[in-house]
Amino acid sequence: MNTIKPALPRGTRDFPPDVMVKRNFILNIIRAAFEKYGFLPLETPAMENLSVLSGKYGDEGDQLLFKILNSGDFMAKVDNDEKTFLDYGKLTPQISEKGLRYDLTVPFARYVAMNQHDIVFPFKRYQIQPVWRADRPQKGRYREFFQCDADVIGTDSLLCEAEIAILVHEVFHNLGLRDYVLKVNNRKILEGIAESAGDKKRAGEFFVLLDKLDKIGLHHLKELLEENRFHRDFIARIERIITLTGDHQHKLDFLERNMSGSEMAREGVGEIRKFFEYLESLEDGIKQTELDISLARGLSYYTGMILEVKATGVRIGSIGGGGRYDNLAGVFGLPGMSGVGFSFGIDRIFDVMEELNLFSDHNLPATKILITNFDPETEKYAFQILSKLRRADIRAELFPDPVKIKKQLNYANKREIPFVLMIGSEELKKGVCSLKDMNRGEQEELTIDALIEKMNRI
Amino acid sequence: MNTIKPALPRGTRDFPPDVMVKRNFILNIIRAAFEKYGFLPLETPAMENLSVLSGKYGDEGDQLLFKILNSGDFMAKVDNDEKTFLDYGKLTPQISEKGLRYDLTVPFARYVAMNQHDIVFPFKRYQIQPVWRADRPQKGRYREFFQCDADVIGTDSLLCEAEIAILVHEVFHNLGLRDYVLKVNNRKILEGIAESAGDKKRAGEFFVLLDKLDKIGLHHLKELLEENRFHRDFIARIERIITLTGDHQHKLDFLERNMSGSEMAREGVGEIRKFFEYLESLEDGIKQTELDISLARGLSYYTGMILEVKATGVRIGSIGGGGRYDNLAGVFGLPGMSGVGFSFGIDRIFDVMEELNLFSDHNLPATKILITNFDPETEKYAFQILSKLRRADIRAELFPDPVKIKKQLNYANKREIPFVLMIGSEELKKGVCSLKDMNRGEQEELTIDALIEKMNRI
Numbered sequence: 031m032n033t034i035k036p037a038l039p040r041g042t043r044d045f046p047p048d049v050m051v052k053r054n055f056i057l058n059i060i061r062a063a064f065e066k067y068g069f070l071p072l073e074t075p076a077m078e079n080l081s082v083l084s085g086k087y088g089d090e091g092d093q094l095l096f097k098i099l100n101s102g103d104f105m106a107k108v109d110n111d112e113k114t115f116l117d118y119g120k121l122t123p124q125i126s127e128k129g130l131r132y133d134l135t136v137p138f139a140r141y142v143a144m145n146q147h148d149i150v151f152p153f154k155r156y157q158i159q160p161v162w163r164a165d166r167p168q169k170g171r172y173r174e175f176f177q178c179d180a181d182v183i184g185t186d187s188l189l190c191e192a193e194i195a196i197l198v199h200e201v202f203h204n205l206g207l208r209d210y211v212l213k214v215n216n217r218k219i220l221e222g223i224a225e226s227a228g229d230k231k232r233a234g235e236f237f238v239l240l241d242k243l244d245k246i247g248l249h250h251l252k253e254l255l256e257e258n259r260f261h262r263d264f265i266a267r268i269e270r271i272i273t274l275t276g277d278h279q280h281k282l283d284f285l286e287r288n289m290s291g292s293e294m295a296r297e298g299v300g301e302i303r304k305f306f307e308y309l310e311s312l313e314d315g316i317k318q319t320e321l322d323i324s325l326a327r328g329l330s331y332y333t334g335m336i337l338e339v340k341a342t343g344v345r346i347g348s349i350g351g352g353g354r355y356d357n358l359a360g361v362f363g364l365p366g367m368s369g370v371g372f373s374f375g376i377d378r379i380f381d382v383m384e385e386l387n388l389f390s391d392h393n394l395p396a397t398k399i400l401i402t403n404f405d406p407e408t409e410k411y412a413f414q415i416l417s418k419l420r421r422a423d424i425r426a427e428l429f430p431d432p433v434k435i436k437k438q439l440n441y442a443n444k445r446e447i448p449f450v451l452m453i454g455s456e457e458l459k460k461g462v463c464s465l466k467d468m469n470r471g472e473q474e475e476l477t478i479d480a481l482i483e484k485m486n487r488i
Numbered sequence: 489m490n491t492i493k494p495a496l497p498r499g500t501r502d503f504p505p506d507v508m509v510k511r512n513f514i515l516n517i518i519r520a521a522f523e524k525y526g527f528l529p530l531e532t533p534a535m536e537n538l539s540v541l542s543g544k545y546g547d548e549g550d551q552l553l554f555k556i557l558n559s560g561d562f563m564a565k566v567d568n569d570e571k572t573f574l575d576y577g578k579l580t581p582q583i584s585e586k587g588l589r590y591d592l593t594v595p596f597a598r599y600v601a602m603n604q605h606d607i608v609f610p611f612k613r614y615q616i617q618p619v620w621r622a623d624r625p626q627k628g629r630y631r632e633f634f635q636c637d638a639d640v641i642g643t644d645s646l647l648c649e650a651e652i653a654i655l656v657h658e659v660f661h662n663l664g665l666r667d668y669v670l671k672v673n674n675r676k677i678l679e680g681i682a683e684s685a686g687d688k689k690r691a692g693e694f695f696v697l698l699d700k701l702d703k704i705g706l707h708h709l710k711e712l713l714e715e716n717r718f719h720r721d722f723i724a725r726i727e728r729i730i731t732l733t734g735d736h737q738h739k740l741d742f743l744e745r746n747m748s749g750s751e752m753a754r755e756g757v758g759e760i761r762k763f764f765e766y767l768e769s770l771e772d773g774i775k776q777t778e779l780d781i782s783l784a785r786g787l788s789y790y791t792g793m794i795l796e797v798k799a800t801g802v803r804i805g806s807i808g809g810g811g812r813y814d815n816l817a818g819v820f821g822l823p824g825m826s827g828v829g830f831s832f833g834i835d836r837i838f839d840v841m842e843e844l845n846l847f848s849d850h851n852l853p854a855t856k857i858l859i860t861n862f863d864p865e866t867e868k869y870a871f872q873i874l875s876k877l878r879r880a881d882i883r884a885e886l887f888p889d890p891v892k893i894k895k896q897l898n899y900a901n902k903r904e905i906p907f908v909l910m911i912g913s914e915e916l917k918k919g920v921c922s923l924k925d926m927n928r929g930e931q932e933e934l935t936i937d938a939l940i941e942k943m944n945r946i
Binding site (some may be wrong): 033034035036037038039042043044045046047050051054065066067068070071072073074075076077078079081082093094096097098099101102103104105106115116117118121122125126127128130140141143144145150152154155160162164173174182185187189190192193196200307308311312313315361362363397409410413414417420423425426427428430431440441444445 | 491492493494495496497500501502503504505508509512523524525526528529530531532533534535536537539540551552554555556557559560561562563564573574575576579580583584585586588598599601602603608610612613618620622631632640643645647648650651654658765766769770773819820821855867868871872875878881883884885886888889898899902903
């Protein structure tokens with residue numbers, strides 16, 4: 031066999047042990063919070079039928095789906111026609127029926143529609159799995175990345191949005207990540223304004239442009255809106271609203287005075303009020319939560335409250351976001367199911383925590399003791415001690431080969447193992463062991479029982 | 489948009505909450521054991537380059553790889569030649585560069601070769617991730633399934649095999665799955681016999697046939713070997729050896745007396761002796777471990793000790809297996825790395841535990857209290873109590889809508905929530921709450937503090 035250069039596909043990553051430990055620290059905190067708030071775990075397959083995935087993420091999304099080649103002789107049933115061969119768009123559906131999931135929301139909707147008769151509604155589920163997008167890889171953007179989603183479906187109660195806000199605060203508190211703000215808004219306000227300006231049908235288009243505000247600034251946004259032929263009046267109103275300052279009460283009062291014309295916008299204002307009332311009823315409930323009328327969120331399926339978390343100490347996009355949708359499972363034959371969801375951006379949270387040095391205390395899954403391997407004679411005694419340590423639930427290893435002690439100590443150092451147990455013929459004779467504290471450099475002789483007791487104390 | 493029938497690709501599964509809880513019970517026990525024994529976590533991407541995957545699993549394996557269609561106009565660079573269009577074998581490498589991983593061993597070897605200068609050897613890693621195979625789906629065989637692997641690479645010490653045997657016993661003990669046997673053998677014995685019979689080159693072929701023994705029985709195996717033109721002498725020797733009874737000492741003594749001609753077979757016997765010596769040095773070390781000379785294992789890359797776990801209470805194939813390999817990373821330019829690994833068959837372990845009813849105590853991730861939602865007035869008070877319960881780390885939910893109490897109690901029942909908290913205007917006035925024990929049917933009035941205390945006690 032020829033030698034093959036080992037390499038990863040572009041935009042994908044290995045997670046080596048030191049990274050896994052930090053990622054698991056984040057994931058365990060998120061998972062614990064999800065379960066504490068009553069969300070149930072769900073996992074769906076990596077592959078979905080393309081009929082399920084296609085058309086859900088816009089034209090651009092369809093282009094970014096990873097498609098799986100049909101098994102066997104996939105060309106056997108293709109139209110025998112050169113035009114088909116040369117047109118990959120025509121050929122694709124004939125040679126590929128499945129794709130890799132693009133997010134966790136569409137598989138969730140598919141699951142709910144398929145199992146609607148067994149599910150107890152409201153259904154609260156969480157899902158932590160990788161998704162795949164054939165995007166151009168760049169710093170912080172991968173072709174395989176993880177999403178951590180929690181959704182409640184089957185109720186339109188704003189209590190759910192309030193609970194999500196509190197859950198978000200609890201997660202970031204537990205992560206030790208304090209420099210962030212949770213921005214909220216309601217799609218109905220801007221949609222209502224677009225409606226009363228006669229641009230209702232273009233609300234989706236408007237949200238996509240508004241979503242760029244952070245990146246391009248107000249001046250360029252206005253230019254962009256003009257280029258896209260939005261009414262001057264509309265642009266002026268928008269400017270006044272998205273540049274509002276003050277707390278949420280102040281902003282909501284202004285909106286109420288200035289948009290009595292739109293029933294929909296008034297509904298949006300009412301929902302935001304109710305959301306904040308829930309938070310205000312709790313001690314310290316509002317915390318770092320802010321009303322930001324300019325918040326748009328890119329996704330098209332949101333219809334009510336939207337939420338987004340921004341890290342304030344680091345230049346990075348949002349590190350989490352979500353919102354309410356009214357008809358997610360409708361396309362799968364289950365109409366009228368309102369729901370609200372939130373997704374933590376684990377990769378970006380990881381980057382922020384790395385940059386702010388919030389991981390400093392998280393080392394490798396700690397093997398506590400390495401037992402050195404002197405020679406075949408003492409090895410069996412060492413093996414027995416190893417077994418006793420593990421029975422006492424102490425994480426221990428015995429170096430597998432009787433190589434030079436320097437090499438074995440080097441292994442302990444690199445693996446960040448804090449204690450090394452030396453067992454030579456002397457120790458074997460006396461039925462004891464010598465414990466070396468790798469951080470302090472001290473060494474002491476102990477019986478096995480004393481060793482176990484000491485390890486359990488540390 | 490038209491309505492789409494929600495369906496799963498053949499051979500794939502959703503894992504709903506009740507299944508997730510049971511799977512996580514199994515995975516957490518395996519993960520804890522891996523870490524206790526010093527294995528470090530690793531994850532690799534779902535997609536690998538086809539140059540990495542192809543040729544590693546035999547011709548049949550290559551056919552079973554899921555291949556991913558190149559992004560964009562994948563036909564643009566294809567040879568413009570009708571022969572290519574009609575021959576899917578020729579077309580495939582031109583339109584597909586990546587595939588889904590088929591197991592965790594090849595990605596591990598790829599990772600080790602890529603990171604050889606940063607890794608501290610011996611390297612002990614574990615990996616729990618799904619793999620994909622385009623196999624014909626049938627009962628118990630899926631196109632997406634999980635593997636749970638632990639491997640040590642960079643040492644040929646038999647201590648590692650002994651440790652794996654002990655780890656296996658610890659895992660099944662902790663799972664509560666007692667009816668199993670860990671069978672061990674050494675590839676060198678049968679390979680040595682094949683060698684001394686002049687059939688050395690056909691050892692691989694022989695292992696594939698021997699692997700069928702369990703299914704087809706000795707008589708048919710002999711016929712099959714004859715059909716495949718193995719020597720009569722060889723078949724006779726094989727029969728004598730694989731039908732040996734008695735304990736491992738007895739079998740090893742017989743082998744030693746009867747195959748002095750083969751250096752390789754003698755080496756194999758020596759390794760098995762050493763393996764059992766390690767186990768015998770521990771109290772209760774051998775347990776349910778048996779030498780089975782007929783054990784072959786299907787995979788081609790094993791070169792020394794092989795291990796396999798069989799459930800004895802249930803008719804099912806092996807529920808775990810592994811072995812030593814001498815040159816796994818050689819194809820990636822890192823020769824001479826000996827290692828040994830073991831893989832738990834989580835899907836089959838799940839099925840066995842389900843059949844033996846070993847999951848009876850594992851319910852849904854328990855929300856402990858459901859707070860009922862009477863009306864908008866009491867809701868805020870209920871929301872405050874919810875917040876207090878969660879601050880005390882008690883898993884609680886507030887029903888999001890003020891629907892009929894019967895519906896809310898039904899939700900608690902179906903979700904297996906053991907306590908329901910009733911909060912009406914009466915309770916609001918008195919600043920208390922009524923707790924209903926759903927299992928006993930009893931109800932009592934409590935202050936919030938007394939409630940929290942009670943919940944923390946249970």
